[in-house]
Amino acid sequence: MKSIEELKAIKARMQAEINTRDAVGNADTRIVVGMATCGIAAGARPVLNTFLEEIQNKRLQGVKVTQAGCLGMCKLEPMVEVYVPGKEKVTYVKVNSDIAKKIVADHIVNGKTISEYVITNS
């Protein structure tokens, strides 16, 4: 190692990986993907992976992706819940990779709920 810049470069490269190792805290935005058998069958896995990739690509800090079991409405899977600190939980249904990208861009980054994919009473 001939310079401090090299050290800093390694540190920056490792940062995203290390973030995963902080337990989810109250200050974190959480994206929870339903990953029970029903969710996986409906395509939750690519959705989960899309979220992870988008967060890494956009280098978002304090956003954690976790899984949950069956959320109870199997016909609406893949379902995704978004918890932004201090705000009501938002539940998206029938999410695919494209919608996942939109959720990251509009909801997580810009704070706008995408109402057309949100669960409704009907």
Place this chain on the structure above:
Amino acid sequence: MIRNHILVCGGTGCTSGKSKSILEKINNLIVENNLSGEVQTVMTGCFGLCALGPVVVVYPEGAFYSQVKESDVDEIISEHIIKGRIVKRLLYQETVKEGGDGVSSLNDTSFYKKQMRLALKNCGVINPENIDEYIAYDGYSALAKVLTEMTPQEVIDVIKTSGLRGRGGAGFPTGNKWQFAHDVLGDTKYVCCNADEGDPGAFMDRSVLEGDPHAVIEAMAIAGYAIGSNQGYVYIRAEYPIAVERLDIAIKQAKEYGLLGENIFGTDFSFDIEIRLGAGAFVCGEETALMTSIEGNRGEPRPRPPFPAVKGLFQKPTILNNVETYANIAQIILKGADWFRSIGTEKSKGTKVFAVGGKIQNTGLVEVPMGTTLRTIIEDIGGGIPNGKKFKAAQTGGPSGGCIPASHLDIAIDYENLLAIGSMMGSGGLIVMDEDTCMVDIAKFFLEFTVEESCGKCTPCRIGTKRLYELLEKVTKGKATEATLQEMEKLCYYIKDNSLCGLGQTAPNPVLSTLRYFKDEYLAHVNDKRCPAAVCKDLVSYSITDKCVGCTLCARKCPVSAITGKVKEKHMLDKEKCIKCGVCFENCKFKAISRG
């Protein structure tokens, strides 16, 4: 992209609980389930809660699985990793959230709440075999700062101001030690690390080296820069194979990255480290004996002065610090002397790691700020004494330390306070004893250790400890009088005053401190020929009373068939055959066994 990290403890405790096969099985299942790109496994150092090992932690959920068996791995993968359902039955009990999903934070559990992890900050967090992870947690930033922004004297000043004292036991101010070596003129100087942890029951240094070896390497390089040395030696016992292996890997990685070697960070400073294995002699933890051993000679101490800072290894100026001392250095450089000074008591700054063992619920590795009371460590963090037994004494400082009775449980632990009550900080072994422990027997146990480990160079230690042991044996056999106790005490002070090195000078401490706080137990042995804890076999006898209903349990449990009798008739105990193991006494449901 990785969504889950599975951390498996690879400390010695969990490894003996088969954590390596657990890790292997997790890795196999990850491949089988095509999760390689999503889930990463990490083998870490010690989490501290050794009593509940093997430990597996899954992030980002922060699920702390304890006492995991190989057969549990399937469930963790299929439930938690694939379906996202935390396996509640495997969670550390205190982290289970009542009536909800998820887990409560590990930092809120009674074991971790009152701890402050500085020396252990990376243990159980990073993979010790991956230098990148160490760098991610600010690793080698302190070395960079020192080499590019500070003069050697400025480095020494920071360490001096911080108030850091040697964690090996004696508590000598680290900054002063560095200053002495810095001030001595000489082309060649050495930086040594004492990893020859030899106290029975102590495993702090081993855990630091297993969990965070780069912290020691970085600190040694900083010390090298401060005193003007280009060569370091780590003296570590061969009985620590995992620590040796990880240290070896860490040194190789540091060399590959140019963090050891020539012209580090493009400066004029060069530094290299070599490992020297010790054969496990206790005396080699003494600084002059340790250096003699590194030189390739038989590990024996020599008189001081000259002190190592003037004439040490190979007759050159040398500093020798303990593993835990080094583990604090980089953080002091990065966060500043004032930050470190703000932790601890007036004369003892920072934290101290203790290896807590013996009769305690949470056996494990604990790091607390100096000034924490013994009661907090034993009752709150340690979870108290198991099986509803009563606390009797805590032993700190190993064979060089003393026993602390219940009346001193509320003293704030620091170097001075422990010395004042006849014990010492020592390297940090903390053995808890309950009412079933005989204090005379404990003193005999530690003395037996020093008798065996005395190197034999000086007479007071070689012969004195042996004679002292024989006197103790007389007490435990009921052949002593009160005059024997006086003779013992006199001999203790003689050994302390006349021995060459720390081993002999402190060897009588276990005897002196038990004589001081548990005199009544000695007197019971001497005058009444009775061992109150029923440990000393020559003073105990068992018999069966009329309460016996003839249930036959004792006869079946007796390992030497010393008990005979018919069903529903009073049993008989053959005192000739009896080995006084006490199994009948513990098992009898009718309290029909008398012990006296």
